[in-house]
Amino acid sequence: MTVLEQQGRQAKKASRILAAAGETKKNQALRMMAERLDKERERWLAANAEDVAAAKENGMSRAMLDRLTLTDQRIDGIIASIHQIIALRDPIGTVTKMEKRPNGLIIGRRRVPLGVIAIIYEARPNVTVDAAALCLKSGNTCILRGGKEAFHSNKAAVEIMREALVQAELPMDCVSLVADTSRESANELMHLNEYVDVLIPRGGAGLIRAVAKNASVPVIRTGEGVCHIYVDKEADLDMAARVLMNAKCSRPSVCNAVECVLIHEEIEEAFLQKVVPMLKTKQVELRCDSQALALVGSQGVAAAEEDWDAEYDDYILAVRTVKDMEEAIEFINEHGTGHSESILTANYFKAQHFLDVVDAAAVYVNASTRFTDGGEFGLGAEIGISTQKMHARGPMGLEELTTSKYVIYGEGQIRE
Amino acid sequence: MTVLEQQGRQAKKASRILAAAGETKKNQALRMMAERLDKERERWLAANAEDVAAAKENGMSRAMLDRLTLTDQRIDGIIASIHQIIALRDPIGTVTKMEKRPNGLIIGRRRVPLGVIAIIYEARPNVTVDAAALCLKSGNTCILRGGKEAFHSNKAAVEIMREALVQAELPMDCVSLVADTSRESANELMHLNEYVDVLIPRGGAGLIRAVAKNASVPVIRTGEGVCHIYVDKEADLDMAARVLMNAKCSRPSVCNAVECVLIHEEIEEAFLQKVVPMLKTKQVELRCDSQALALVGSQGVAAAEEDWDAEYDDYILAVRTVKDMEEAIEFINEHGTGHSESILTANYFKAQHFLDVVDAAAVYVNASTRFTDGGEFGLGAEIGISTQKMHARGPMGLEELTTSKYVIYGEGQIRE
Numbered sequence: 134m135t136v137l138e139q140q141g142r143q144a145k146k147a148s149r150i151l152a153a154a155g156e157t158k159k160n161q162a163l164r165m166m167a168e169r170l171d172k173e174r175e176r177w178l179a180a181n182a183e184d185v186a187a188a189k190e191n192g193m194s195r196a197m198l199d200r201l202t203l204t205d206q207r208i209d210g211i212i213a214s215i216h217q218i219i220a221l222r223d224p225i226g227t228v229t230k231m232e233k234r235p236n237g238l239i240i241g242r243r244r245v246p247l248g249v250i251a252i253i254y255e256a257r258p259n260v261t262v263d264a265a266a267l268c269l270k271s272g273n274t275c276i277l278r279g280g281k282e283a284f285h286s287n288k289a290a291v292e293i294m295r296e297a298l299v300q301a302e303l304p305m306d307c308v309s310l311v312a313d314t315s316r317e318s319a320n321e322l323m324h325l326n327e328y329v330d331v332l333i334p335r336g337g338a339g340l341i342r343a344v345a346k347n348a349s350v351p352v353i354r355t356g357e358g359v360c361h362i363y364v365d366k367e368a369d370l371d372m373a374a375r376v377l378m379n380a381k382c383s384r385p386s387v388c389n390a391v392e393c394v395l396i397h398e399e400i401e402e403a404f405l406q407k408v409v410p411m412l413k414t415k416q417v418e419l420r421c422d423s424q425a426l427a428l429v430g431s432q433g434v435a436a437a438e439e440d441w442d443a444e445y446d447d448y449i450l451a452v453r454t455v456k457d458m459e460e461a462i463e464f465i466n467e468h469g470t471g472h473s474e475s476i477l478t479a480n481y482f483k484a485q486h487f488l489d490v491v492d493a494a495a496v497y498v499n500a501s502t503r504f505t506d507g508g509e510f511g512l513g514a515e516i517g518i519s520t521q522k523m524h525a526r527g528p529m530g531l532e533e534l535t536t537s538k539y540v541i542y543g544e545g546q547i548r549e
Numbered sequence: 550m551t552v553l554e555q556q557g558r559q560a561k562k563a564s565r566i567l568a569a570a571g572e573t574k575k576n577q578a579l580r581m582m583a584e585r586l587d588k589e590r591e592r593w594l595a596a597n598a599e600d601v602a603a604a605k606e607n608g609m610s611r612a613m614l615d616r617l618t619l620t621d622q623r624i625d626g627i628i629a630s631i632h633q634i635i636a637l638r639d640p641i642g643t644v645t646k647m648e649k650r651p652n653g654l655i656i657g658r659r660r661v662p663l664g665v666i667a668i669i670y671e672a673r674p675n676v677t678v679d680a681a682a683l684c685l686k687s688g689n690t691c692i693l694r695g696g697k698e699a700f701h702s703n704k705a706a707v708e709i710m711r712e713a714l715v716q717a718e719l720p721m722d723c724v725s726l727v728a729d730t731s732r733e734s735a736n737e738l739m740h741l742n743e744y745v746d747v748l749i750p751r752g753g754a755g756l757i758r759a760v761a762k763n764a765s766v767p768v769i770r771t772g773e774g775v776c777h778i779y780v781d782k783e784a785d786l787d788m789a790a791r792v793l794m795n796a797k798c799s800r801p802s803v804c805n806a807v808e809c810v811l812i813h814e815e816i817e818e819a820f821l822q823k824v825v826p827m828l829k830t831k832q833v834e835l836r837c838d839s840q841a842l843a844l845v846g847s848q849g850v851a852a853a854e855e856d857w858d859a860e861y862d863d864y865i866l867a868v869r870t871v872k873d874m875e876e877a878i879e880f881i882n883e884h885g886t887g888h889s890e891s892i893l894t895a896n897y898f899k900a901q902h903f904l905d906v907v908d909a910a911a912v913y914v915n916a917s918t919r920f921t922d923g924g925e926f927g928l929g930a931e932i933g934i935s936t937q938k939m940h941a942r943g944p945m946g947l948e949e950l951t952t953s954k955y956v957i958y959g960e961g962q963i964r965e
Contacts (some may be wrong), residue, residue: 236927326762351937490568511650521781527955
């Protein structure tokens with residue numbers, strides 16, 4: 134038995150105990166985690182400093198360094214998010230339907246934890262605590278496999294959380310970290326079918342695709358976001374400009390930011406005149422098809438074929454002309470990643486049709502794509518935004534981390 | 550683009566049209582399928598005769614031959630099951646929750662089809678029509694890849710169904726058959742990520758494991774059934790004998806039949822005295838641990854290690870002694886496939902505990918495991934019984950063939 138198999142086995146064993154724990158006990162453990170992360174913050178910061186120093190030496194980019202670095206303020210934020218999770222209602226144990234069948238059997242469907250959730254992620258130490266807390270509240274044990282750049286930070290956080298679990302009289306194996314950060318360990322985790330019920334990759338598109346392609350355990354793909362806004366000829370152009378600015382510029386690095394705007398040719402000139410100066414205040418680079426380029430001139434560049442499938446996560450926007458809504462819909466269904474798509478129009482029938490036929494986790498009428506997340510959708514916290522159709526679609530809150538079990542009360546019934 | 554990629558592309562395209570079709574239109578298509586399969590039964594029977602003749606020549610086993618063979622009566626049954634599916638309520642379009650958020654956005658969760666469902670199955674021509682009808686009713690297009698032994702039968706059935714689709718003014722690519730029945734085509738289908746939303750293997754344990762291990766498209770595992778009955782010391786032994794007989798002998802070849810009985814040592818002798826003569830009326834072979842073997846003597850044989858994980862699908866039963874319920878639960882969670890598990894007891898606390906901690910799709914108290922299916926659970930028809938936790942667990946009816954989409958009605962909202 135390999136080290137990871139051993140770890141999987143322990144996580145599975147712990148999951149049976151955790152599955153039977155009530156909300157009171159789970160909240161108690163979460164409170165102890167929050168307290169202990171607070172008290173032991175020096176230990177956590179020191180471990181993080183080690184990672185940051187090594188990363189600087191290895192020439193990590195500024196953006197990545199920023200994500201890796203913990204500060205007192207960030208730790209406060211992480212602790213606050215544990216308290217948010219404590220405040221959410223535990224979905225476990227709810228019976229979603231129950232009925233008495235003609236033969237007298239009483240059959241109910243009860244919400245239960247998935248079991249063991251593995252999470253592969255990159256160098257963001259906040260994910261370590263966030264993911265562990267969400268899994269714990271939903272009755273799941275987790276195996277965390279963070280990026281090697283954040284290893285010391287993750288190790289410290291997981292140790293502190295395991296101490297809190299022991300204090301709360303739950304198995305410490307409810308949360309564990311994969312000690313080996315090599316590619317091989319990630320690969321082994323993707324094939325740990327006997328112990329891992331679900332694997333959630335969190336990070337860039339490259340990571341997610343590699344996991345989805347290679348894993349034999351069930352995977353939930355999250356956060357691939359090539360999102361579009363279609364500006365219809367019947368759109369209110371002032372509103373459209375405001376929404377597009379928000380969707381592109383309020384936080385370009387996240388998956389619900391827009392990457393491509395599709396503009397009805399009849400209003401394209403008027404719309405670009407309005408929106409381009411706004412986008413230019415944020416130095417947004419415009420990658421345009423020939424028709425749009427003719428209108429924006431030196432303020433844009435010609436788009437290459439790759440631009441129509443690009444997730445920039447940056448101040449870059451692809452701009453494309455369409456002759457009508459049908460062309461926009463076809464383009465979205467061909468090039469989108471099934472994340473968030475929006476139509477801006479005053480026309481009722483177009484709005485309804487767009488909602489009907491666009492194939493994505495979240496389809497909007499007259500709103501920014503930036504709203505797609507657990508908090509905005511009223512789910513409380515989220516572990517990611519699923520862009521696949523199986524199991525969960527869109528922001529994944531606590532309920533999406535559960536499955537069901539049929540419970541059947543009989544009196545000796547046999548089947549004829 | 551390969552032939553299968555082309556087929557996938559067409560199925561995806563058809564799925565966008567089918568997703569927008571209402572229940573009336575889908576029911577019309579199903580009625581036309583039923584009518585046409587009725588009128589064209591000679592054509593279907595002739596194609597089946599070809600398969601049966603070839604199978605006989607190749608020395609197919611009698612049980613397999615029986616599953617392959619169509620008769621007028623069986624076709625009547627297949628047509629009747631289409632009518633059953635017509636009678637079920639279409640789940641598509643239902644909004645499961647909708648609320649107005651503080652910022653005025655109206656956010657709803659709407660039930661939508663999965664898209665393209667691929668099904669890999671063995672030589673049972675009834676699956677072809679059954680699966681296609683369930684997919685159609687739930688708004689999904691399907692790509693069917695049946696066993697080569699049933700190729701002519703499947704081809705005829707799919708042709709007839711496609712004719713009905715055209716007649717009903719739906720794309721004929723709502724249903725298609727993989728023409729190449731080689732291992733390579735199955736393998737390609739398992740990696741058709743761009744077009745296949747979900748792959749459901751239907752058949753023996755070997756097929757299902759191979760698909761789950763190799764596929765990169767999302768898979769739902771179905772029908773792996775190593776089911777247990779635990780006879781507690783507080784069980785009513787007459788009831789226990791009746792239930793065990795039913796669970797083993799009413800239809801041993803199906804996945805919800807029991808394979809292993811766990812007996813509390815204190816009542817083992819009394820229970821075996823009661824049940825063994827009953828089991829012997831059906832020539833059930835008993836594979837026993839040493840303690841049980843000492844009690845049944847020449848009526849049993851010694852179990853080998855493999856017997857504790859075996860899915861016999863036959864008149865064979867593994868018999869094991871346990872010292873208490875905890876040992877039974879641990880054994881079930883270790884050796885079960887997460888299908889159906891039952892405790893027979895008069896003790897309230899034991900019953901509740903067993904329901905809580907046994908990790909399976911269906912957990913019973915005082916009833917036969919044979920009830921786990923869509924009809925018995927009140928779902929109407931089913932496409933299989935999921936033994937995984939992701940997406941669906943237990944019998945999969947129409948609802949389990951759907952996913953959701955968030956629809957958001959705005960008035961120009963942007964995110965601060």
